[in-house]
Amino acid sequence: MDYAMAQPSSSAIDNKDGSPVTKAYIEDVMKEYEQNDTFMVKNMSSEKALSFGDNCIAEVFRVKVDGEMTKDGKVVEMSKSVIVKKPFRDDKNTPPEMFKFESNVYNKVLDALESVIESKLPVIRSIKAEENVVVTEDFKDGGWALSKRREGLSQEQAAKVIKSLAMFHAASIVLSKSDEIRFKKLSQHVQDQVYSLSNAELCKKTLADSYAVAKNFADEYLPKANEEEAAVIRKFFSQTSDEMYNQAKKATEETPDFAQVFAHGDCWANNFMLKEDNSGDHALLINLATVCLASPARDLVYLFATNPQPVNKTALIQVYVSELHKNLSAHKIPNNIIEQFSVEFIESEVKRLKMVALLTAMWLLVPISYTTYPTVEEYNKLERKDKPQLVAQHIDNEFYLRRLMEVLLENVS
CATH class of the missing domain: 3.90.1200 (Aminoglycoside 3'-phosphotransferase; Chain: A, domain 2)
Known part of the structure; x- marks a missing residue:
């Protein structure tokens, strides 16, 4: 409990509207996950997935993504929920090791x-794992809790x-x-x-x-x-x-x-x-x-x-x-x-x-x-x-x- 809340320093992740990640960052993550460079985010919303006491080293968010991509020559719409975990930072803006x-x-x-x-x-495997953010699949919709x-x-x-x-x-x-x-x-x-x-x-x-x-x-x-x-x-x-x-x-x-x-x-x-x-x-x-x-x-x-x-x-x-x-x-x-x-x-x-x-x-x-x-x-x-x-x-x-x-x-x- 020695980490104060602060945003990760990466500009790809910093977001001024309160979302844990930017639209551009999630779009890149989803392109990699779907193995499709045409993926585009149309709408994105987020909510806290856990309270502080549930995870003392990171903020955990549920991010809902509505998007579309071209597959076999057709535009396919899809919705997906992912979990985004961002570490708390100390007073020197350093995440837990x-x-x-x-x-x-x-x-x-x-x-x-x-x-x-x-x-x-x-x-639960990661979709993207870096030292300042981890994105994983959200298994809540599959009945897991x-x-x-x-x-x-x-x-x-x-x-x-x-x-x-x-x-x-x-x-x-x-x-x-x-x-x-x-x-x-x-x-x-x-x-x-x-x-x-x-x-x-x-x-x-x-x-x-x-x-x-x-x-x-x-x-x-x-x-x-x-x-x-x-x-x-x-x-x-x-x-x-x-x-x-x-x-x-x-x-x-x-x-x-x-x-x-x-x-x-x-x-x-x-x-x-x-x-x-x-x-x-x-x-x-x-x-x-x-x-x-x-x-x-x-x-x-x-x-x-x-x-x-x-x-x-x-x-x-x-x-x-x-x-x-x-x-x-x-x-x-x-x-x-x-x-x-x-x-x-x-x-x-x-x-x-x-x-x-x-x-x-x-x-x-x-x-x-x-x-x-x-x-x-x-x-x-x-x-x-x-x-x-x-x-x-x-x-x-x-x-x-x-x-x-x-x-x-x-x-x-």
């Missing part, structure tokens, strides 16, 4: 993964997300085993981990803010807590946020080499879509700015820590391993490699990454709990000690406290 990584993933990594498995991955984050995922819905993660991870394992040199080259285009040196200071700052909010709620609840709750509160907050960060970083760095995959890196409710009618057997993964080299359990930990509904995690891990094995077997990966990714191994990785689960919950519990949103400027101008009071005005306090205690009781041993 992760936006650069997102364009790399769309432009380089996904093509390589899909080519090696010779099929499409369950992700973000889950309701405070309601969370049922066992069945969580299994669909798990299957999509397994497919994504399997593709990177196939690539790493079939073309290790290419895999290593592509690894340079993603974050080595979310706790990397390149964003360490930002991570520590935002974590310290989240820690202050959580500690404020926990301290207020402590006089009413039972013995077990009081014990985990005191144990957890006996550490500083920097100490927790270092523990999570160390755990991430200790992932065995064979288990390094391209993980989504930020697998919570705002980064995947499910069919509104609950059909289909998988989810769509979106927002790929945080794809990183990590343990496959990293994504499972994020999903478990941010899902308010009680689910059978053991059963979901079994679903994950089954889907992973199925995809690896389909691409002739040797059994001795497949067997390394056993249920027991994934369970041990989830346990090893408990501090990552705790930090994930602290980081994301605030945006999950928002009912209204403070402005970026309003939040950033406050000292850390004053931010818990502002956050408390905008979140579902009862929900936040309940989830905080559930996560602490489950993960603080």
Whole structure:
């Protein structure tokens, strides 16, 4: 939440009428998408697709385009809706570095993964991805929607997300085993981990803010807590946020080499879509700015820590391993490699990454709990000690406290 809203500097994208992109820019994008140089935009309208609290690094717009193009000698009219994502800028007009990584993933990594498995991955692909704007297809009209984050995922819905993660991870394992040199080259285009040196200071700052909010709620609840709750509160907050960060970083760095995959890196409710009618057997993964080299359990930990509904995690891990094995077997990966990714191994990785689960919950519990949103400027101008009071005005306090205690009781041993 350290980025102030500002327009990207590219003149092709700047637009004075409040639209996220110019008509000329969208026209160029659609020509490339339709592979037709005759495409012309006749009308264009836009609306916010997400509120600030739904995406803290970018503004997200839904742009509706009415246009026409010449095809087989005939003029064809068409209407299409696309999603335009533009990063917030800091006071030096610099976008988050992760936006650069997102364009790399769309432009380089996904093509390589899909080519090696010779099929499409369950992700929403970009139409155009640059460091100052990402344009993707809009799947809302196809019946896809973000889950309701405070309601969370049922066992069945969580299994669909798990299957999509397994497919994504399997593709990177196939690539790493079939073309290790290419895999290593592509690894340079993603974050080595979310706790990397390149964003360490930002991570520590935002974590310290989240820690202050959580500690404020926990301290207020402590006089009413039972013995077990009081014990985990005191144990957890006996550490500083920097100490927790270092523990999570160390755990991430200790992932065995064979288990390094391209993980989504930020697998919570705002980064995947499910069919509104609950059909289909998988989810769509979106927002790929945080794809990183990590343990496959990293994504499972994020999903478990941010899902308010009680689910059978053991059963979901079994679903994950089954889907992973199925995809690896389909691409002739040797059994001795497949067997390394056993249920027991994934369970041990989830346990090893408990501090990552705790930090994930602290980081994301605030945006999950928002009912209204403070402005970026309003939040950033406050000292850390004053931010818990502002956050408390905008979140579902009862929900936040309940989830905080559930996560602490489950993960603080």
